[in-house]
Amino acid sequence: MSGKTRRVLIVEDNGRNRKLFGLLIDSMGHECLMAADGAIGIQLAREGHPDLILMDIQMPALDGVSALRLLKRDPLTADIPVVAVTSYAMESDRKRLLAAGFTDYLAKPVDTNQFKRIIGNLLGSGHDD
Numbered sequence: 001m002s003g004k005t006r007r008v009l010i011v012e013d014n015g016r017n018r019k020l021f022g023l024l025i026d027s028m029g030h031e032c033l034m035a036a037d038g039a040i041g042i043q044l045a046r047e048g049h050p051d052l053i054l055m056d057i058q059m060p061a062l063d064g065v066s067a068l069r070l071l072k073r074d075p076l077t078a079d080i081p082v083v084a085v086t087s088y089a090m091e092s093d094r095k096r097l098l099a100a101g102f103t104d105y106l107a108k109p110v111d112t113n114q115f116k117r118i119i120g121n122l123l124g125s126g127h128d129d
Ligand code: MN
Pocket: 012, 013, 014, 056, 057, 058, 059
């Protein structure tokens, strides 16, 4: 194994997706924090100092775009890269999310290889080979 263990915060209201993303992050040798809505996600981002956040868009309590705005406004969390994970798959949605300040975008259902490549690159652990 090479590379440093990183911490990834998964903010996702669907339990099956949380589990899947958690297994993928785990298989990459990183650790996870989990939140089932945007409000808890923001709290964990402040307390847990994750290296990366995966953010669902459609969630109760606080949606992903609103949560992102709050994260970017807080100096404690402003520099953490945030990847949108959403079933909004149109090109216009992608542009809207990147314009809102998301670092990157993953469409659901996620492609496992694309997930690992994008997350791996953002965590600085290189490609899986
Ligand atoms: Mn959702």
